[in-house]
Amino acid sequence: MAMSANDIETMIKEALPDATVRIEDLRGDGDHYAAMVTSKEFSGKSRVQQHQMVYKALKGKMGGQLHALALQTSVPE
Amino acid sequence: MTNPVFARIEEDIKNSDVVLYMKGNAMFPQCGFSAAVVEILNHFNVDFESFDVLKDPALREGIKEFSDWPTVPQLYVKGEFVGGCDIVREMAANGELVSHFEQAGVQPKA
Secondary structure: OOOOHHHHHHHHHHHOOOOEEEEEEOOOOOOEEEEEEEOHHHOOOOHHHHHHHHHHHOOOOEOOOEOEEEEEEEOOO | OOOOHHHHHHHHHHHOOEEEEEOEOOOOEOOHHHHHHHHHHHHOOOOOEEEEHHHOHHHHHHHHHHHOOOOOOEEEEOOEEEEOHHHHHHHHHHOHHHHHHHHHOOOOOO
């Protein structure tokens, strides 16, 4: 079962309430997404740590139910 | 309890400056994300050791736990986790990867 863009956004926002999340369904197949996540919580963290925070928010779905999520993280200007 | 695969991973990332955990091998990557990282490493002309997680289920699960990273490929430079495909791609595009290699003392192949 694939995940909807909405589910992904909801899970990220549950863990990072201030986050701005933009999700693109890259192939329109509900299985290959790109997400851009901006959050103050990322401040002072390495990019690896920022991505880990998003993966934690997705509670193990990344790499399983969620096959492909190209991730880009940033701190708000 | 520590995963027995961890000792092997620690050894492998110590023995080679640049290590890529991937699906398939460098000649025949079995996944587009792994292929993309191989292409980047070839583009920067650095020597690397690759390990095929598809051939080794214990390694496939172990490396995810070891790096606290849910997906493969995973790139290590000088024993340190650099990132997966997205991060490596971003670093390659903005010049960070080159400076990372330079700082780590990783030279392009002669």
